[in-house]
Amino acid sequence: EPAQVRSAMAEAVKYGVVMDEPLFSFIENGPPFDHEMIVEMCARDKARVVALDEREGGLRRILNFGHTLGHALEKATGYAVLHGEAVGAGMLFASWLSRKRGILPGDHYERIRQVIGRLGIVPRGLTLPDVREVGEALALDKKGAGEGVHFVLTPSIGGVSVEKLSEIEVLEAYRGFADEYARGL
Numbered sequence: 001e002p003a004q005v006r007s008a009m010a011e012a013v014k015y016g017v018v019m020d021e022p023l024f025s026f027i028e029n030g031p032p033f034d035h036e037m038i039v040e041m042c043a044r045d046k047a048r049v050v051a052l053d054e055r056e057g058g059l060r061r062i063l064n065f066g067h068t069l070g071h072a073l074e075k076a077t078g079y080a081v082l083h084g085e086a087v088g089a090g091m092l093f094a095s096w097l098s099r100k101r102g103i104l105p106g107d108h109y110e111r112i113r114q115v116i117g118r119l120g121i122v123p124r125g126l127t128l129p130d131v132r133e134v135g136e137a138l139a140l141d142k143k144g145a146g147e148g149v150h151f152v153l154t155p156s157i158g159g160v161s162v163e164k165l166s167e168i169e170v171l172e173a174y175r176g177f178a179d180e181y182a183r184g185l
Contacts, residue, residue: 003123005035007084010066010121012038014091015045017112018065021158028115062160065152066090069174072137076129088121089128092185097173098153098161108157113185128178131171138167 009027016024023041027033046063053059070090073081095112098104116122129137138149148164155161 003082003085006119006121007082009033009038009119010084010088010091010116012042013112013115013119013121014063014065014087015042017091017095017154017157018062018152018160019049019158020045021156024111024115024157027119028111058162061150061162062152064150065154065160066094068138068149068151068170069093069134072134073129075137075140076133081123081126084121085123085126088116089126092116092122092181093174093177094151094153096177096180096185097151098155100173100176101153103153103155103161105156108154111157112154128181131175131178134174135167135171138170 012023013027016027020041023038023045026041027038049059049063066087067090070083070086073086073089074083077086092113095104095109099106099109148166149170150162151165151170153161153163
C-alpha cells in the first residue's frame with residue numbers, strides 16, 4: 001500500500017478502536033480491503049459523533065484518540081511524518097497506556113498492536129521524540145491548557161474513555177512507552 005493509503009488507514013483504525021468494533025474486525029480480517037466500504041463506515045461514525053456533539057462539547061474529544069502523541073510527533077519531526085503515521089504511533093501509546101492503567105485487556109491491546117503493525121501504519125525505524133519534546137508539544141497543544149490533558153483511552157476495541165491526566169502523568173507514561181518501543185514493544 002502507498003504511504004498515503006496506510007496513513008488514511010490509521011484514521012479508520014482509530015474509528016474502529018474508539019467506537020466501531022465491526023469496522024475494526026473488518027480491517028483486522030483484511031487485506032484485501034474494500035476501501036469504499038471502509039470510508040463509508042468511517043463517514044457514518046464521524047457523522048454520528050458530530051450529530052451528538054454539534055457544539056464541540058466533550059464527545060468530539062473521542063476523535064482525538066492517538067492525537068496527543070501524534071501532534072507531538074508531528075511537531076518534533078518538523079512534520080516529516082505523515083499525519084496517519086503520527087496518529088498510528090499515538091494510538092499505540094494510548095492503547096499501551098490504557099493497558100498499563102488496567103482498563104484495556106491484554107488481548108485487545110495485542111489485537112490493536114497487531115493491526116497497526118500489519119498495516120505498516122508506523123514506518124519501520126520511526127524514532128520517537130524525547131520526553132522533553134513531547135512535554136513542549138503538550139504545553140503548546142490547546143488540549144494541554146493549564147488544568148491537564150484530556151487523554152483519550154480505550155477500555156476495549158469499540159470503546160472509549162476520556163480521562164483528565166496531568167502533564168506529569170502523561171510524560172512519565174510516555175517515558176515507559178518510549179523505552180519499550182525502542183526495545184521493539
